[in-house]
Amino acid sequence: MSKPTDVTALGSAIVDVLGAVDDAFLLTHNIAKGVMTLIDEHRAAQLHAAFAAPREVAGGSAANTAVGLASLGASAHFVGRVKRDRLGAAFESSLRETGVDYRTPPADLGPSTACSLIAVTPDGERSMNTWLGAAREFSPADLRERDIAESAVVYIEGYLWDAPSAKQASLRAMSIAKASGSKIAFTLSDPFLMGRYRNEFLALLPELDILFANEEEAKALFAADEFDDVLQALKSSSAIVALTRSEKGCVIARGGEVHVVDAAPVERVVDTTGAGDQFAAGFLYGLTRGFGLSHCGHLGALAAAEVISHYGARPQVSLKTLAAAKGLL
């Protein structure tokens, strides 16, 4: 896999806006505790104004994976749409400071930059209010063919299927990747997406080189009652499929080949946000370095363990240093 870029990730460009609040704030602002609620632009602006000292960090599933890849020392590139506005600039600078290459031109028209207003209460619960804005308008025009062709892996988040133009951009990226010998990696993103796109995702499977899914997503995709049914359904697939199972570790399948890899130890699980994203980062890093599947699984497990041991969806330490210390590099 020797191309100028290790991984180009396509996803929703969302700014996480974190505010420390008390429970009264949730009541006053009618925020459902501990869940993700989609909101409109007006409400996003209201909540943003109500946060005292909000902290803004580039977020979004695939962008977080790109951050993890950069932390491991990979060359990672992110493609996703923001608007030319204050949050758009915040997304760009926050992502670039991690070492991720981000050059998608901000849109001059259309909805404002996407943001997720995350109200963090003293008990550590995160209540998310997400405005998808410009991220939903991501379209084939945002892609540069050469960027895709020059990436060893193109990584696409399933969330993009929820916006027609973003889905078209994803399919276009896949077709460029196929033509230029880049590997196609895909994540199922959320079990609820199977309700809407199960058949589309099943039809996509033969096109994929790498599929990421957690246990719930994989069961939903194959309409399986139990994990082993998923594993048996995958026997006829030639893709590398990385199935994550929280504390049960992960199972990596490729055709008939199966690897069972334990979770990395975590002293205390603080916030599971981003576990899947960082697993994908570690796993893809291993693949781009030509490591075996079990080794890739361990790298994914280590990155996931790091991110769930603290608040926030980005690694807090250099994953490269961490992986080296664990003898994985």
Next chain:
Amino acid sequence: MSKPTDVTALGSAIVDVLGAVDDAFLLTHNIAKGVMTLIDEHRAAQLHAAFAAPREVAGGSAANTAVGLASLGASAHFVGRVKRDRLGAAFESSLRETGVDYRTPPADLGPSTACSLIAVTPDGERSMNTWLGAAREFSPADLRERDIAESAVVYIEGYLWDAPSAKQASLRAMSIAKASGSKIAFTLSDPFLMGRYRNEFLALLPELDILFANEEEAKALFAADEFDDVLQALKSSSAIVALTRSEKGCVIARGGEVHVVDAAPVERVVDTTGAGDQFAAGFLYGLTRGFGLSHCGHLGALAAAEVISHYGARPQVSLKTLAAAKGLL
């Protein structure tokens, strides 16, 4: 697998002698708490006499598996040596009352019947003091060729390798099984045995149809650092290998085929004694009924979950009724 007997199990015929004691008893009698210590006949008699109201139950790993098989409704037969003494008679009646067929003639000469004096303290800890006695003298002369030939499966415990004549009996049973089309199942029994017989067990592997091992035993057998190394080492083996992983469930491998099966839920783990023995019972039962490997794994997991939810190494309820209630029969 249609033969008159489903499973003939070969193992150490040991009477478990349970005594409720306090911690002072352990000190007075110099008993190491929570572990298994081998003792001699004299000390066995002393401790037995010191127990107030001892409860005697036929035990031993393979015999417990036979009990589990009978509880599932299989025809199970046990072969192992006791002496013609009071405990020998206790072993025979205690085993027969479970429905297990036991006809090995008691020895008139040699050491007394094996027993494990289990001091149970109020905290639930079990301190075992085992006298192997007559069980170690189990020899090819104790086998009836026809019993082996008429069993669909012959199940042998690795513990028998610790006594030369018992090992010879095991090898003889395997050779009869091979000649008569009976399947050979083997359990590694204890990680410590790998230190003594690793190469012998590896050489045995191609002769086996079914191998049972917990994770520690399997790692020791293949000198593997991690579980996935075991799985990869097994790719070239044609045996069905059932690898148990405590709360992580089990993995069943046969050549390249791999099944990952979850542990059955347990409200509270009370005493893990006998988990592996009952797993083997459930799994073998499934095989004799022609069930798929994943189905067999679920039966094993269910039987193991039942036995660890209470004190003692025998099921407390009918495993057949339990399995039926869970939709596994």
